[in-house]
Amino acid sequence: AHIPKRTKASFSSSSSSSKALNEVIDLDHGDPTMYEKYWQQMGEKTTVVIPGWKFISYFSDVKKLCWFLEPDFENAVIRLHKLVGNAVTEDRHIVVGTGSTQLFQAVLYAVSPPNASEPMNVVSAAPFYSSYPLITDFLKSGLYKWAGDARKFKKDKPYVELVTSPNNPDGLSREAVVNQNQGILIHDLAYYWPQYTPISSPANYDIMLFTVSKSTGHAGTRLGWALVKDKEIAKKMTEFIVLSTIGVSKESQLRAAKILQVLSDTHEYNGNFKESEPFFDYSYNLMARRWKQLRNAVSKSKLFSLPEFSHGKCAFSSRTxxxxxxxxxxxxxxxxxxxxxxxxxxxxxxxxxxxFGESSKYVRISVLPRDEIFDQFTERLCSINSL
Ligand code: PMP
Structure with missing residues (x-):
């Protein structure tokens, strides 16, 4: 998401520590390559083979509201939410999208009144995910427009508030901030997974967005899903996806289904998975190590600071x-x-x-690159501190 220009130097290879001090380290986007190693260790368990005759049809299940949603993917999503306990799936329609990026646009289309005299206001509390304003305005829609920081929104007009929790960029847990009752809330829960934050209870909102990009790390699969309470909203979201891409790749859904099934298996089964570390244990421990390493580098300096987060008990892992x-x-x-x-x-x-609608005294840095890059980064940060 929000893919910027690449610097030439960021493609060159490195290994020695002298290079660690010289090479360009690109932590601009949240490319989740950190997860590569885990899935590599899983070997053939997640391999999917697709014969040439499969998935010729546009359709998956014509009886379903979202008729291009593959049943295997739907089942894998429901199973994972039940395992983790991070979202209510009962009485919800699942809409699949090409990343939650497409689903975000589908929701905006679905909730905007079609014949309003002016575009609906779209807001989110600063600092907000930098792609929201860009995605909202790039086609200059007559249906909706970006209206900035939700905390400054005082108009007595219909609005959509994006609630990202935990938030990108600052990682804080959030609730809606606009204090009016004519708003529609979209909960972007891309990071509501137990490697990032304690799962306090199953999220139970009207419109919730999730993505494989930040849960399993398979950003390249380009799959997201929405859990939607209202049937008419789910229908219009489906219509948006039909109009823009006539559905979502079945190959992607099948692969994601496999990955999600194996993820759940690593927590629920012994058998085949006896030797595998459960996915959320592995990813939790890796994130814990990285934050320790990062806070260490930052604490040595008077140049930088990081946000502090309060402790909470995770109902999934029982860790505090x-x-x-x-x-x-x-x-x-x-x-x-x-x-x-x-x-x-x-x-x-x-x-x-x-x-992100904030001051330039702040920057957002990805904590999800490969080990080597993250190590180089913290090493470099220490060297800046000691200048
Ligand atoms: N929402 C948030 C808050 C994100 O951080 C991202 C990814 N950076 C997305 C949505 C988009 O994810 P996807 O890869 O599923 O389009």
Missing amino acids: FASQPAFAWLKCEGEIEDCESFLRDHKIITRSGKH
């Missing part, structure tokens, strides 16, 4: 822990006004706070 988000919302302290360019001078590519 503080959030360890997919992104670090780093603040440059003191005189540094433009944190992004300060870090760029040290060959660390990040995304400025200004893209």
Whole structure:
């Protein structure tokens, strides 16, 4: 999401630690390559073979409201939510999308009144996910328009509020902030998984968005799903996807179904999976190590600070822990006004706070790259601190 230009240097290979001090480290986007190693260790267990005659049809299940949703994928999604306990799936329609990026657009289309005299306002509390304003406005729709920071929204007009919890970029748990009753809430729960934050209870909202990108790490599969209470909204979301892409790749759904099934298996079965570390244990431990490493590097400095998170008990893992988000919302302290360019001078590519509706004293840094890159990054951060 929000894929920016690549610097040439970020493609060159590296291994030695002298290079670690010189090479461009690109932590701009949240590319979840951290998960590669786990799935590599699973070997053939997640391999999917698709014969040439399969998936010729546009249709998956014509009796279903979302007729291009593969039953295997739907079942795998429901099973995973029941295992983790992070969302209510009963009395919900599931709509599959090409990433939750497509589903976000489908919701905007579905909830905007078709004949209103002016576009519906779309808001989210700053700092908000930088793609929301771009996606909302790029086609200059007559149905909806970006209206900025939800905390500043005072118009007595219909609105859509995006509630991202845990939030991208700052990792905080959130609730709706606009204090009016004519709004529609969209809950983007891309990061409501137990490797990032304690699961307090099953989310039970009207419109909830999830994605494989940040749960299993399969961003390239481009699959997301929406849990939608209202039948008419689910129908219109389906209509949006039909009009834009006539459905969602079945190959992707089959592969994602397999990955999600195996993920659940690593927690629920012994048998074949006796030797495999359960996915959410592995990913939780990895995130815990990374945040420790990062906080260590930051604590040595007077240049930077990170948000603090309160502890909570996770109903899924029974662990009590503080959030360890997919992104670090780093603040440059003191005189540094433009944190992004300060870090760029040290060959660390990040995304400025200004893209998130915040000050440029902040940057967002991905905590999800491969081990080697993350190690180089924290090493580099220490070296900046000691200047
Ligand atoms: N919502 C949020 C809050 C995200 O951070 C992202 C990914 N960066 C998305 C949605 C989009 O995810 P997808 O890859 O499923 O389109």
